[in-house]
Amino acid sequence: MSSFRIKIGNKTYDGHACVVFCILFILIYLEIRGGRSYFDEILCLFAFAYILLLGIQNKLTKKDGINILLMICVIGIGILSNIFSGLSAPAFSIVIDIIAETKVLWIFFAMKYYIHSEAKESLARMLTPIAKIFIVLAFFFSILSQFVNIGMTGSERYGIQGFNFIFPMSFQFLAVSLIMFAVLSLNNSVKYKNFYYIMGCISLMLSIKSSPLLFGIMFLFFLYYFVVKNTIKI
Template sequence: MIISINKKAIIGLFILVSSIVGLLFERSPFDELVGIVSMLYVLILILLGKLSKEDVITVIVLLIVILIGVYSNIFSGIERSIYSIAIDIVAKIKVIFPFLAIKYFFNEKAKICLTKILQYPAKFYIITSFLCGIISLFVNIGMSSTSERYGLLGYRFIFNFDFQFLAVSMLAILCIVESNIRKKYKYIYYFMAGISLIFTTKSSPIIFSVLFILFCFYFKKRFYISKKTYFFILIIIILLGTYQIQTYLLNENAPRYLFFYYAGVTANEYFPLGAGFATFGSDEAARDYSPLYYLYGFKYLFGMTPDDGSFLSDNFWPMAIGQFGWIGAILYLYIFIRLYQSIYINKVLTGEERAFAYAGFLQSFIHAIGAAILSNASGQIMYIILGIVLSNKKSKSLEK
């Protein structure tokens, strides 16, 4: 296989490999760096008139949300350091801006070059993760968590968390999507990757796997998702997420339930624009323990104390409600809906690319209910990958 080297593909490869390596460390600053550089790149594109009107609106709404958060920090009266506020702001942009940046930076040639370079590693990754997943069903080879669901230990492959496994698996699957191998062989790889993700026993990897396969068949004869299909998808998501819904969202003692409850309390108390950055639900609110957590009695709860905050960052939408208020949270949700809608305006996606994009976006929305996936390094990787998928749609200004 002869590969024509593309400079943009090499840069994309460096970003992805460095990001994946960063996942293996407890805390790497690389994702923050990517977020900041991407923001600067997108702002330059705006100044040069090379961003589409739709994406300019998305950036403006995001900047409004940031201003809401800073305004709330000033007037809420909750003491937060400038450092914590700044780190939290970067966390809120490090998924959205890289998505937009890579979508405009990449083109069809770069996408083809990148996926060709990674095609054989992707095949090896999928086969190896599948075989290790099968073995892990019968023998503990150190690739499973200690928690059990449906009678199975959650499979993680070589990663510490299921969402890291999902992010890298999405990249491997994309390489198969973009490959020229025969359809039947593609579906064998899809099957192996999907089964491996199902072994995690977590809702988000399972939802992505199931939706991707279903959409691959669905988009063979269709271009858009109908309203009836969305209703069917909702039923599938509820069924696949029943365990998580009952365990985490309907259990009054579960941290995720508490975050949703107190997100509403915080939004009402600091109506209409919330409590501000680093005050509720975010990673920085946990690291620089928020005064609100003392007020709400979190310091007495397991995994939510100043010394052990392991459950303090397992959310995203409650964070948006608490920190930006009802108005800011709606605007923040609107941003991600706009990113999701970018699939519709892309007229050149293949059926499998469309299936991949829809499955990727939908799982991230659901995942964000109980995890900070839309503000962490794994989420950044996912959205960079989604940006690559959509990169063959250029704005009019770029086509000149």
């Protein structure tokens, strides 16, 4: 699909990057609100339509085409199993279950083709300032919350106050932090990148929840092993 350009101030950005930026903003906003919505299901339907369009235009790679065909076959088997087993369920509920179980894959394949190399670079430029601010603020408040109750504290373990930042759940904080890490890794012009990684890992570990804690520890370990020892550059 051909791209378009959007001018913001004195800078011009890829149109696909702007669309993805808006999608990310809405998803993060909904996670902060903590309320349930059907936005990701709606996004899945658009992703499915986009993949279908690419398939009709013969723009899918052979490998992706086979994977998508297998996914459709699995969905078909599930529907037939529901019919022949005698289970009665409203068609709407069945469709919702199919979308809920496959939405990640549909969106993954859609974004794989929608975000081309130019859009990826443009998206990284757009998100880099936000990623820096997010990581620095998270680090600052994670340290401050250990001494002052600023409304970002969860449970306490081993004398450490659990840090939630602006999200209701720790896995939401981890997911958004992963996006910010990925943005910094895509932008080669970012200086002192490792310091941002370290600050991000510290704030994640201070959430004292298993997933963020383990990720922070493992990331710092690999950061030291691969980067400090000059084994690989990230």
